[in-house]
Structures are given as C-alpha cells and as structure tokens.
Amino acid sequence: MALEKSAEHGYRLIEFAYLRPEKFDLDRLAKKAKELDIEIVVTMGLSADADVSSEDKAVVAKGRALLSDAVKAVRDIGGIRLGGILYSMHGKYERMPTRIGWMNSAETVAATAEVAKDCGVEIVLEVVNRFESNLLNTTAQGMKFIKDTGRDDVLLHLDTFHMNVEEASPAHAIRMAGDKLGYFHFNENYRGYLGTGTIDFPSIFSALVDIGFHNRDVVFESFSSAIVDEALSRACGIWRDTWDDNNPLAAHARAFIESHWSEAVRRAEINEAA
Numbered sequence: 001m002a003l004e005k006s007a008e009h010g011y012r013l014i015e016f017a018y019l020r021p022e023k024f025d026l027d028r029l030a031k032k033a034k035e036l037d038i039e040i041v042v043t044m045g046l047s048a049d050a051d052v053s054s055e056d057k058a059v060v061a062k063g064r065a066l067l068s069d070a071v072k073a074v075r076d077i078g079g080i081r082l083g084g085i086l087y088s089m090h091g092k093y094e095r096m097p098t099r100i101g102w103m104n105s106a107e108t109v110a111a112t113a114e115v116a117k118d119c120g121v122e123i124v125l126e127v128v129n130r131f132e133s134n135l136l137n138t139t140a141q142g143m144k145f146i147k148d149t150g151r152d153d154v155l156l157h158l159d160t161f162h163m164n165v166e167e168a169s170p171a172h173a174i175r176m177a178g179d180k181l182g183y184f185h186f187n188e189n190y191r192g193y194l195g196t197g198t199i200d201f202p203s204i205f206s207a208l209v210d211i212g213f214h215n216r217d218v219v220f221e222s223f224s225s226a227i228v229d230e231a232l233s234r235a236c237g238i239w240r241d242t243w244d245d246n247n248p249l250a251a252h253a254r255a256f257i258e259s260h261w262s263e264a265v266r267r268a269e270i271n272e273a274a
Contacts, residue, residue, distance in 0.1 A: 003029075007036040009250045013217055015041045016077075017084075017232050030078035040079035041183070041217070043126065043157075044070060045090020045133075045235065052108040053088040053101040053135050060104050067112040075119035081217075082116065083124035083157040083183050085133050087145065090235050093134035105135060106148040113151050124157035124183040129165040131237070137166045139173035146180060155182025159221070160199050164189045170200070174207035181213065185221045186257060192222065192242035193249060194256040205264035220253035 006014045014033070033040050046052060052063035067086060074082045084090075087105045088097075113123045127142045136142050142156045156177050163170035174181065188197035195201065208218075223236055226244040243249050 003032050003036055003038060005247065005250070007038055009247075010254055011250070012037065013039040013041060013219065015043055015219055015221070016079075017042070018044050018229065026073065026077045030076070033078060039217075040074075040077055041081040041083060041219070042070065042074045042077070042079055043084030044082070045085035046088060048089050048091070051089040052086075053097060053105040055098060055100050055104065060108060064108045064111060067108065068115050071112060071116045071119050071121050071123075074121045079121065081122040081124055081183060084126045085128055086112065086123065087125055088133045088135040090132055092131050095134070097134050102135065102145075103148065106145060106150075109145075109154060110149040110151050113149065113154050117153060122155065122182060123153070124155045126157035126159060126183075126185075127162060127166075128159070129162045132162075132235075137162075139163075139167065139176050143176065143180060156180050157183040157185070159185035159187055160201075160204060161185070161187035161189065161191060161221075164199055171203040171207040174204065175211060178211050181211065182216065184208065184213070184216065184218045186218060186253070187221050190242060191238070194220065194253050201260055202264070205260045206267060209261075209264045209268045218257060220250070220257065222249060222253070 003014060046063050046066065049059060050063035050066045052060050052067070054060055071082055087109055109123070109125065116123045125136060125142060125145065127136045127139055130137050136145055139156065139158065146154050146156070158174065158177060158181060160170060163173055167173040186194060187199075188194055189199050190197050222243070223238045224241045224243050224246070225238050226241055227246050
C-alpha cells in the first residue's frame with residue numbers, strides 16, 4: 001500500500017525503516033518497487049546489545065554482523081542506500097561517548113562500507129539529536145567521524161528536525177557538509193505539516209541549492225503512531241499524533257518542497273546575475 005500511495009502522489013523514492021528480512025517478502029517488494037519506478041532506501045538504528053560504539057567487543061561484533069546483514073537485505077530488495085543511526089544505539093544514553101567507543105564505531109562503519117561497496121549500496125550516517133544518540137549530534141562531528149573511517153564513500157544524512165535542536169545554524173551546517181551530504185530529510189520542528197512550525201526553510205533550501213544538491217535525494221519524514229511502527233514511534237518519542245491521515249500530508253509535503261526548491265533556485269539565479 002505504501003508503495004502504491006507514494007507513486008500516486010508523485011514520489012520517486014520510498015524509505016523503509018527497520019527492514020526485517022524474516023518478516024517481509026523482499027523479492028515481492030523489490031518487484032513492486034521496480035514496477036512503480038520507485039527507488040528504495042532503508043534507515044535503521046542499533047539496539048543496546050548491538051551498539052558498535054560500545055567498548056564490549058562482543059556487542060560491537062554483533063552490531064557489525066547486523067549491519068552487514070542489513071546491507072545485504074537492502075541489496076536484495078533492490079535498494080540503493082542504507083542510512084540512519086548506523087554508528088551507535090538509537091536511544092538516550094546515560095554517559096558520554098569514549099574515544100575507544102568512537103573508534104570501534106568508525107572501524108565498524110568502515111567495514112560496513114566495504115560490504116556496501118560490493119553490494120552496490122550507499123552508506124549515509126544520520127546526524128541526530130542528543131536524545132537519540134550520544135555520538136553524532138552535529139555536522140562537524142559527522143565530518144570528523146567520516147574522516148576517521150578512512151573512507152571516501154561514507155556520507156552524511158542530515159535532517160531538519162535534528163538540526164533544529166543541535167545546530168546553531170542549519171544552513172551553515174549544510175554548507176559545511178558540502179559534497180559529503182548524501183541524503184536529506186525535511187521535517188518540521190514538531191514533525192507535523194511542513195511550513196506550520198518554526199523551521200527556517202528558505203535558508204535551508206538556499207543552502208542546499210548553494211552546494212549543488214540538485215541531483216541528490218530529499219525525503220519528507222513525519223511520524224504518527226496511527227501509521228508508523230509502534231517500536232519506531234517509541235524510539236523517536238512520538239507521544240502525540242499531529243496527523244492521522246497520511247494522504248493530504250504527503251500531497252502537501254511534495255508541493256511545499258517543489259515550491260520552495262524552485263524559489264531557492266530562482267533567488268540563486270538572481271543573485272548570480274546581480
């Protein structure tokens with residue numbers, strides 16, 4: 001149903017969260033997505049017992065195996081990208097990260113990227129707020145982490161909801177990421193309809209245009225427990241629903257993004273001609 005509705009609204013990409021091969025017919029999903037001409041991205045986070053930023057070697061090994069399996073599942077479903085919180089537990093920590101944990105995570109992500117390279121899958125690391133990870137909360141941290149992986153093919157995944165919490169200037173963060181920005185989530189500050197909250201979208205669209213993000217994927221993300229998986233809703237702290245019908249929400253988001261993108265391009269052309 002989600003695939004059909006996405007195509008109906010004119011979307012060309014769909015994002016699945018916490019893809020579990022044992023619960024889905026991957027061949028059927030891959031075939032359906034191909035029929036509808038929709039690309040697939042999968043995002044996920046790690047559990048405490050598979051936290052690759054742990055100092056416990058067994059926990060790190062479990063997370064590394066899980067990520068490797070996830071990459072292969074993305075390949076098997078015909079997906080193009082694995083993103084999300086691939087570098088730590090998805091949840092609130094009670095402690096600061098350690099240098100050993102940071103390097104365990106960086107080495108694991110590097111190994112995962114090698115598997116992904118062989119599978120034709122791109123790895124993008126989502127920078128999230130302090131209540132969903134203690135490792136990568138800002139773009140600057142994300143850039144340092146990518147450097148520590150020692151790989152050129154690991155990219156960042158930024159999200160306006162998280163940047164609104166952690167970045168002094170989301171637009172500056174986007175420009176800092178530059179060509180290391182591989183994937184982007186549009187969200188309102190309260191995860192509702194775009195343009196109805198406090199996010200400064202004009203500055204964000206301008207920054208995306210400035211770094212030449214025209215040929216990369218942008219996604220609208222919003223949560224409601226009426227639609228979204230219960231476990232994911234809890235992990236993201238969705239304690240109240242801001243909507244219960246995803247059809248008008250999806251239509252509005254697409255129109256909003258297209259309109260603001262066109263306006264940002266127009267402003268950039270005017271400024272260049274001035």
